[in-house]
Amino acid sequence: MKAIVNVFLKNGVLDSQGKAVQHALSGHGFGTVSDVRVGKQIIIEMNESDATSAKAKVAQMCEDLLANTVIEDYQIEIQA
Amino acid sequence: MKTKVGIIQFPGTNCEYDTQNAFQALGCETFILWHKEDTLPQGIDLLVVAGGFSYGDYLRSGAIAKMSPIMKAVKSYADKGGKVLGICNGFQVLTECGLLPGALKRNEGLHFISRHHHLKVVTTNNTFLQKCTVNDVVNIPIAHHDGNFYIDAHGLKNLYANDQVLLHYTDETGNISNPNGSVDSIAGICNLSKNVFGLMPHPERAMEALLGSDDGCRMLEGFLSA
Numbered sequence: 001m002k003a004i005v006n007v008f009l010k011n012g013v014l015d016s017q018g019k020a021v022q023h024a025l026s027g028h029g030f031g032t033v034s035d036v037r038v039g040k041q042i043i044i045e046m047n048e049s050d051a052t053s054a055k056a057k058v059a060q061m062c063e064d065l066l067a068n069t070v071i072e073d074y075q076i077e078i079q080a
Numbered sequence: 081m082k083t084k085v086g087i088i089q090f091p092g093t094n095c096e097y098d099t100q101n102a103f104q105a106l107g108c109e110t111f112i113l114w115h116k117e118d119t120l121p122q123g124i125d126l127l128v129v130a131g132g133f134s135y136g137d138y139l140r141s142g143a144i145a146k147m148s149p150i151m152k153a154v155k156s157y158a159d160k161g162g163k164v165l166g167i168c169n170g171f172q173v174l175t176e177c178g179l180l181p182g183a184l185k186r187n188e189g190l191h192f193i194s195r196h197h198h199l200k201v202v203t204t205n206n207t208f209l210q211k212c213t214v215n216d217v218v219n220i221p222i223a224h225h226d227g228n229f230y231i232d233a234h235g236l237k238n239l240y241a242n243d244q245v246l247l248h249y250t251d252e253t254g255n256i257s258n259p260n261g262s263v264d265s266i267a268g269i270c271n272l273s274k275n276v277f278g279l280m281p282h283p284e285r286a287m288e289a290l291l292g293s294d295d296g297c298r299m300l301e302g303f304l305s306a
Contacts, residue, residue, distance in 0.1 A: 009185075013230060016188050016261070065147060068140055068176065070183040071230055 001048045002079040003058040007067045008039035042066055051078045082109040083305045086124045088154070088170075090115045090145045095131035095167065095284065102284035102300060103128075115148040126163045126303045127154060129170030131223075131282060141184060141226040142172030151177055163207060163303065164276045168224055171268070171278035180271055180278045181239070182231035187224070188261025194223040196292060197259055199267050199281060200250040203243050206274045210302045217254045218295035220281040222267075227280040229262035229269075236263060244270050247279060 009015045015037050022036040044061075048054040058076050067074040085103045089096045089112050100110045111121050120127070134145035145151070151173075158164045158179055166174035174180040187193060201209055201216040212218070231239065239245050247268040251257040258265040260280075268279030283296030 013185070014188070014261070016186055016190055016228075020190055065139070065143060068143065068183050070175070071185060 001046050001051065001054050003044040003046060003054060004077040004079065005042040005044065005058060005062060005066055006039055006075045006077075007042065007062075007072050008037055008074075009071055010073050013071050051080070054078050081305055082107060083125045083303065084109050084111070084121070084123055085303070086111045086113050086120055086127045088113050088115060088127065088129050088150060090132070090134035090148060090173075092134045092136055093130050093132035093169070095169075095282065098282075099128050099130045099167070099284045102287045102296065105287055106297070106301060106304060108304070113150060115145070115150045118149040118153055120150075120153050120157060124157070124162070125305060126165060127157060129154070129164065129166040129173050130284075131168030131170055134169055134173065137169075137226070140172075140176070142169060142174075142176040145169075145173045146177035155179065158271075158276050161273070161275050165208065165303070166276075166278040167282055167284065168227075168280055171280055172226060174276060174278045179276045180269060181235050182229055182263075182269065184226045184280070185228040185230050185261075186226050187228050187259075192223075192225040193227070193259055194221070196220070197222045197267075197281065198250050198252045198254075198257070199247040200254045202245045202248055205243050206246070206270055206277070206302075208270065208277045208302045209246060209299065211298045212302075215254060217250060217252060218299065219252070219286065219293040220283055220295060220299075221285045221292070222259065222281045224260070224280050227260045227262065229266045229280070231263055239266075239269060242272055244272065244274075246270055246277065247281070 286293040286296030
């Protein structure tokens with residue numbers, strides 16, 4: 001079973017990297033870009049058969065280590 | 081009696097010997113403590129989580145270090161009122177493990193900043209800055225990529241209400257000058273019980289006037305036994 005974790009800065013926490021990328025894209029003629037958020041993706045292979053249990057474990061990993069919930073939100077997708 | 085200072089070393093820590101040198105110059109007995117240890121030497125008066133790049137700053141600065149065996153001992157030491165000082169990466173580790181509030185984000189300008197910077201002392205009502213005076217401006221090196229202190233509005237209000245904001249980034253005359261986007265130009269804070277301290281600047285690198293500044297002496301001297 002595979003877990004895909006996306007970690008992004010919370011809304012309201014300034015994403016300086018996202019802003020820099022947005023400015024670069026706008027400066028390269030992509031004038032329709034109105035916002036960019038830069039985050040990270042963590043892909044975890046697990047020896048689990050139950051998606052609910054796997055998701056609960058990954059959520060605990062996020063709380064303990066993978067995300068800093070003071071400034072970041074996370075989303076978990078479980079793939080068979 | 082010599083003050084006993086334990087200095088924590090993770091893979092990637094690189095300020096442990098500067099810190100050792102600084103506290104030895106102040107007459108302290110020092111111990112470098114490898115992160116795999118799960119107990120602390122007897123009778124430690126101060127634990128320093130030294131600067132550097134623990135675990136290469138992988139995932140987030142300080143995030144992996146907080147999982148090291150010694151951190152359980154550090155938490156239990158702090159919970160019993162033991163004094164802990166986190167400098168630079170040490171500050172990041174202490175926010176990551178919850179001993180200090182807030183978080184350190186990437187610098188607003190995205191650059192690594194390495195230069196001397198002035199700081200203004202906000203409060204001296206704590207062990208760390210007791211030898212300084214309020215509104216004192218000190219000249220201390222900064223060297224960080226993730227020094228942009230963040231805390232939400234409610235948390236910020238609490239920090240000020242409880243006298244936990246230690247230092248502001250300023251210019252040499254004491255006017256706010258924010259190098260990295262930190263909320264309210266905050267360079268250092270302490271916990272509610274005033275026994276855990278964290279700052280991004282490096283007082284241990286400001287111990288010799290010949291090398292640019294000795295203002296770090298009167299900061300670190302606060303930890304010496306009376």
